[in-house]
Amino acid sequence: MKISSFRVLGLLLCSAVLPSAPVFAQAPPGSSDVASLRAQALGDTVAWDIVEGITTEVGPRPAASPKEALAREWAVAELKSLGFANVRSEPYTMKAWVRGEERAQVVAPFEQPLVIATLGNSGSTGPKGLDAEVVLFSDLAALTAAPDGSLKGKIAYVTHTMKANQDGSGYGPYGQVRRAGPNIAAKKGASAILIRSIGTDSHRVAHTGVTTFEPGVTPIPAAALSIPDADNIERMAKRGKPLRVHLLLTPKILENQPSGNVIAEVPGSDPDAGIIVVAGHLDSWDQGTGAVDDGAGIAIVAAAAKRIMDAGQPRRTIRILWAGAEEVGGDGARAYFARHSSEKHVLAMESDFGADRVWRVNFALPESAKAVQERISAALAPLGIVVGHDKAGDGADIEPLIASGVSGIDLGQEGTRYFDLHHTPDDTLDKIDPAQLAQNVAAWVTVLAVAANAQEPLR
Amino acid sequence: MKISSFRVLGLLLCSAVLPSAPVFAQAPPGSSDVASLRAQALGDTVAWDIVEGITTEVGPRPAASPKEALAREWAVAELKSLGFANVRSEPYTMKAWVRGEERAQVVAPFEQPLVIATLGNSGSTGPKGLDAEVVLFSDLAALTAAPDGSLKGKIAYVTHTMKANQDGSGYGPYGQVRRAGPNIAAKKGASAILIRSIGTDSHRVAHTGVTTFEPGVTPIPAAALSIPDADNIERMAKRGKPLRVHLLLTPKILENQPSGNVIAEVPGSDPDAGIIVVAGHLDSWDQGTGAVDDGAGIAIVAAAAKRIMDAGQPRRTIRILWAGAEEVGGDGARAYFARHSSEKHVLAMESDFGADRVWRVNFALPESAKAVQERISAALAPLGIVVGHDKAGDGADIEPLIASGVSGIDLGQEGTRYFDLHHTPDDTLDKIDPAQLAQNVAAWVTVLAVAANAQEPLR
Structure with missing residues (x-):
């Protein structure tokens, strides 16, 4: 439904900005080049080819796995070509978390199998699993309020009421159920924790994602139920009889595994003008094929950079960063920063929120770049992109750069259906609308065409 | 999306037919009773309670399994209450097919795991599985045209182009890929067969369903890929390199397992007026919870029959048939017919196409019941139901009755999203819109109110 309505929108946008006969007075030099690049990018197919390629020829590529290493080989060949x-x-190198087996079923009051996904960094139940009574919590605050020791021998279950929204802002607060819940349950003595998937769909695909245990806290088994399964056990619990679940999770940790970033550049004509980093991440969770997270992102940034390169050498160097290991904590971003922090970075941007259209731009630029910001805003408007007033610089792959004072521009994507797919087996190529993907490329090429050539300092 | 838009529609329908102040001239007696029953049924909650109950308290209930036996116990208690x-x-008793393990992965040209569902009556690969080259066919005709013996040692893969439509009529022809494909591949010497799921969704949930091997043909391992996985291997194959898959399926057959039908009645006042059978099926596939297939159907027919019962004794007996083992070939329907065929059945109806609104009625009534047909058509019109001109009598649970000459009326449900869910793990309660479910009850109670009390012979 959404795909086709956006496809129509994409086509409308496309026809609105296609180069037309020069009936109108010419725009000043420079902005007409930008308009031309923007219009041409709405017909982009490079981004589609990249995401089609990596999802088909590599598929799942979890952090520090052999498949992530294969993805790096694939990426180097692709970016060279x-x-x-x-x-x-x-x-x-880094530690790798490996999923193992995952099975769960309700054993009382009504026997039913459950669709689950083990959370990254989860502990293991051992090969025999465990069988325990489930204590339900209506939210993270309720779990936090449970008396210490009250969960001894129990499985904690935490639900939530996350709803889809356009900017994905629900993921911050509701995602805490996954990020923080297991550590809290472990400290209260729980044998294991189950959560309602951090997602907004209604399919039998559970949402994985990383969780973190404090130093000194032994990781307990932790998994997410698909949303229909979460609904089902919540209905069972309302019958008022004790709820028991059998849980088998056998993840493991491998130390010192190889991971890596892949870098490529469009060298700028002025070495003193600084580097613009455009980032996405190469790794994906293991159950989908990493299409919207983040095959689309690496495709968008590379396709936009290629259009700048093909249009003639820019003033500033554009550096593509396809980071490794974003999903489990940003090891790639930290490795990049450790190696490159002494270089002159002036702007960092990331694409890691799917493939639906860009609807908003936010900036974190110095006062000296106010004119650049205005030129970018004006050039994005024909793509239906509005100017927001949040501070830019969002994104795990660029977090250390931004924290060090590098400027940021965020192209905010329509996120209403992102958390239907995020971290699930459903993250596959068919979820990407080629017209919206191309609109992303057009937005990125617009920003880069202005920023990479601006005479004003960006930092 | 669809759910909420239909919910709005349901509410509009509801307000359109609620009893209003007697501003208009009174309808003739009889039809005002029907109108009143119809209006009240739009507020029905009995059907919801039944489908909520069976999906929560029983869940998956495959034919001739212990869970189907539990469903019969649940059903008897529910219908008595x-x-x-x-x-x-x-x-x-009957043979039971039991799923076992199911795993598949592409091993060349690109290693990727596949989401599959073993087809009912599939053979086993044995515990080690098999590894073979895949030969792709664009449709069933292409498979049928393959030379005998040409598939020896190979896995056949058959795709199709089924699209969603309102009346579900694509399931007949496209479903042949699943129903007939494995037998054809087996006769040509294939080691196994994979098919694109017979479905219209785009999720990582594969569609199971029964297949049939001719007597004398040894069943080969047979499974369906989820549609995103089917897309993926089709893209891989386009790269032109040999495609190899490792397949592990370990289903088994158990002979002489218990199954059964559950019956309940609203006794009629006139034993000579005959019996109206209203049917659905109690069994479900094992990976969902049997909400739309066919928890909704059994709920709708029982809720409608209860409303007739509560309104006063009808002329004809209404017999509820919650059949066993529909999914694997209609053993319940045949067992019912074998036991009851000598009784005076005059009309048979089935609900087995989900829970979305009824949009059309078809009839198979004798000329003598023409006035009944007209009264029913007129009484259904306020629910937005149109009259079709296909011959009624569709449905596995009533097939032997219809074949023996019993009259039929089909209340055709909106089926556009039915094959998104059919025979998948996604067949869960959240897919049912309570307002549309109630509209179904209103349609059924309307038909029964007229048919059970008509003075005209129905057969």
Whole structure:
């Protein structure tokens, strides 16, 4: 439903900005180049080819796995074939979390199998699993309020009321159920924790994602139920009889596994003008094929950079960062920063929120770049993109750069259906609308065309 | 999306037919009773309670399994508590097909796991599985045209182009890929067969369903890929390199397992007026909870029969048939017919196409019942139901009755999203819109109010 309505929108946008006969007075030099690049990018197919390629030829590529290593090989070959300079893989090592088996079923009051996904960093139940009574909590605050020790020998279950919204802002607060819930339950003595998937769909696909235990807290088994399964056990619990679940999770940790970032560049004409980093992440969760998270992102930034490169050398270097290991804590971003922080970065941008259209731009630019910001805003308006007033710089792949004072511009994507798919087996190529993907490329090429050539300092 | 838009429609329908102040001239007696029953039924909650109950308290209930036996116990208790007469379980035995393990992955040219569902009556690969090259066919005709023996040692893969439509009529022809494909592949020497799921969704949930091998043909392993997985291997195959899949399916057959039908009645005042059978099926596939297939159907027919019962004794007996083992070939329907065919059945109706609104009625009534047909058509019109001109009598649970000459009336449900859910893990309660479910009850109670009390012969 949404796909087709947006496809129509994409086509409308497309026809609105296609180059037309010069009936109108010419725009000043520079902005007409931007308009031309923007219009051409609405017909982009490079981004589609990248995301089609990586989902088909690589597929799932979890952090520090052999499949992530294969993705780096694939990425280096792809970026070289697109004509970028200085294409290379930059390795580092890290611990890898490996899923193992995952099974759960309600054993009382009504026997039913459950669809689950183990959370990243979850502990193991051991090969025999565990069988325990479930204590239900209506939200994270209720779990937090449970007396210490009250969960001993029990499985905690935490639900929530996350709803879909356009900017994905629900993920911050509701995502805490996943990020913080297991650590809290472990400290209260729970044997394990189940959560309602952090998602907004209604399919039998559970949402995985990373959780974190404090130093000194032994990780307990932790998994998410698909939303229909969460609904089902909540209905069962309302019958008032004790709820018992059998849970089997056998994840493991492998130390010192290889991971890495892949870098490529469009070298700028003025080395003193600084580097613009455009980032996405190469790794994905293991149950989908990493299409919207984040095959689309790496495709968008590379396709936009290629259009800038093909239009003639920009003033500033554009550096593509396809980061490793974003999903489990941003090891790639930290490795990039450790290696490159002494270089002159002036702007960092990330695409990691799916493939639906860009609807808003936010900035974190200095006063000296006010005119740049105005030119970018004006150039994005024909794509239906509005100016927001939140501070830009969002994104795990660029977080250390932004924290160090690098400027940011965020192209905010329509996120209403993002958490239907995020971290599930459903993250597959068919969820990407080619017209909206191309609108993203047009937005990115617009920003880069202005920012990479601006005479004003960006930082 | 669809759910909420239909919910709005349901409410509009509801307000359109609620009893209003007698501003208009009174309708003739009889039809005003029907109108009143119809209006009240739009507020029905009995059907919801039944489908909520069976999906929560029983869940998956495959034919001739212990869970189907539990469903019969649940059903007898439920139908008794609703006040029906002559509630009983009618047992029979049959062979049971049990799923076992199911795993598949592409091993060349690109290693990727696949989401699959073993087809009912599939053979086993044995515990080690098999690894073979895949030969792709664009449709069933292409498979049928393959030379005998050409598939020896190979896995056949058959795709199709089924699209969603309102009346579900694509399931007949496209469903042949599943129903007939495995037998054809087996006769040509294939080691196994994979098919694109017979469905119209785009989720990582594969569609199971029964297949049939001719006597003398040894069943080969047979499974359906989820549609995103089917897309993926079709894209891989387009790269032109040999496609190899590792497949592990370990289903088994158990002979002489208990199954059964559950019967309940609203006894009529005139034993000579004959019996109206209203049917649905109690069994479900094992991976969902049997909400739309066919928890909704059994709920609708029982809720409508209860409203007739509560309004005063009808002329004809209404017999509820909650059949066993529909999914694997209609053993319940045949067992019912074998036991009851000598009784005077005059009309048979079935609800087995989900829970979305009834949009059309079809008839198979004799000329003598023309006035009945006209009264029913007129009484259904305020629910937005149009008259079709296809021959009624569709439905596995009533097939032997219809074949023996019993009259039929089909209340055709909106089926556009039915094959998104059919035979998948996604067949869960959240897919049912309470307002549309109640509209179904209103349609059924309207038909029964006219048919059960008509003075004209129905057969």
